[in-house]
Amino acid sequence: MATFFLVIIYLAFISLGLPDSLLGVSWSMMQPEFGARLETAGLLFMTIAGGTIISSFVSGTLLKRFGTGIVTFISCFMTAAALLGFYYAPSLIWLFLFAIPLGLGAGAVDAGLNNYVATHYKAQHMSWLHCFWGIGATMGPVIMAQFISEQNSWRNGYIAIAGLQFALVMILFFTLPLWNKISENSKINATKRQEEINDGIGGDTKHQKPIQIKGVKLALVSFLFYCGTEATMGLWGSSFLVNVKGLSVGVAAKWVSLYYAGITIGRFITGFITLWMSSQLLIRIGQITALAGTILLLLPLPSIFSMIGFILIGLGLAPIFPCMLHETPARFGKDHSQTIMGYQMAVAYTGSTFLPPLFGFMAANSTIGIFPFVVAGFVAIMLLGSEKLTSLLNKNRWSSREDFLNGGKTTFGE
Template structure:
């Protein structure tokens, strides 16, 4: 029963990844078809991101009231409707309107399922969960590419993805009894150390709001820096390789695709590593590997080392995000974990939205050669926040003992 529910959650995360890269993949044809300016895609992306941030911040109260199953179902239904709206949209205004429910739906389902898996499943399931997001994010452009062959074919691509989302919404609706049965039979195993920390955190929570719990703000900053690294590498990596390393655009794109591929594959492999290493150790090791990879981009080595650097950054980042999410209930207690998870996802999307353009703004007035230095600063910031948080948790553990 529990395994069957986990499969449903994995399917939901594949569907979560499907729409994310569609706008970028289809924009050249969308722009020509509806006569939109080039920079309109950026505004649509920001509308989606703002909607995602808002729904992440509100998700704690909403999920507490209606439950994970219902919120996930409605969110996927909202996303499917938004994608269907893209299919019918006659102008950029309608695309902007449809972008609102697309962002709202994505943020709610992301937060809901991350917290559910963090509470009820092992760390390897969280790593595999996010590798399935990578599967969806990879399949989305592939599906769209199959349709971008004729006039207005991008619409058929959106229609196909919308159909997949509606099918998943139907599966989620039919799975409501399954969620109830699993909830009734759920017994989450905890170690004595975790129980001691949990008791202390619960005692603090009687008088504290989520943001007042020690370490929460450090965790939020860690998510901000993490997503700043991940998205900045993906967005500006090709430009750095073309302008600084003198590679062709096609070769640079292939190298950056290896970064995304390495991140997705490594998340799947990390699921097996979690049987041997704790989430905290995986976070630390991942940050150090990513920092070494960024250093290879900074140092004046032959171009081949840049390829190794990109792959190392992808492999290093792979375990960090899932492990930080899975640690949330252990770090801050179950009572506020859903609300804090929403805050973390909101800061993650904030990092995705604003930190990469910050580099672009500064580079436009200087040079894209600053790219690896920004990556190093973001990784070091994440590492410092993470280690300071670990210090606070160790002190909390000692007091509990």
């Protein structure tokens, strides 16, 4: 029963991933139809992500009042209805109106399911959960590219994705009775998971404000630039390939789908690697791999190397987000992990909300050719922040051990 419940959660994350990459892939066709400027895609993306931020902030209240099952079902229904609205949208203003429920539908279920898995399951399940998000994010541009190539229609791509979303909504509807039952049965597992978390922390932080715990702000920087990198790649990667590398819209869409495929496959593999490799090492390897991919985009090489660069960036990004999420209780203690998880999700969505449109304004006033330089900068900042956080946490843990051996009180996080 618990395994079947995990499958339901994975399906919910497919529905989260399906719409995420559609706008960036289809914008090259949508822009002339609506007579919009290039940077309007950034504003639409900001509207979607802004709704996600709002629903994430209120997710705790919603989940307590209605339960994870109901919130997940309603959220997926909202995204399906919004995608259907994109298909029928007669003008640009309607795209902005439907972008609101599209964002609102994603936030609550994302925060709720991430916290549930981080608390109740091992690290491999967090990686596989986000692997299923990647399946959705990969399927989205593949389906859209098919409709653009064969029918020259972005609208049919949106209605096809909406149909898949509604199918997932039906599955969630018929499994609603399972959520309360499984939730009761999982309380024992949650207690065991919290005991494991306690064993990994070296000190007492319960009397501190979460934001004042050493390393929290550095963690927030990593989340900001991780999501900024991931979203900028998804939103502007196709435009870069079309306008700088000279690829057709259909081919560019397929190459962007390979980027999301890299994230998906990487997270599937990461789930197994976490059994014998630490999350921190996986985060470091992922960041270095992503940086190597951006270098391929920077160099004046044949177009095929850009495809390899997109795949490398996807593979590099794959382990970073789920591993950082799962490390939250181990880094900062169980007493504040829920609050800090909320901070991290909010800052992550802030990165996806503001950094891609910021790049859009920069590109509109200069050239889309700055794309690889900006992405490389984002990855570099994320890597530096993460390494500084690791150094700080290791220093605190050694101090805690020395205090313990000397018979003193632990000082982790003070």
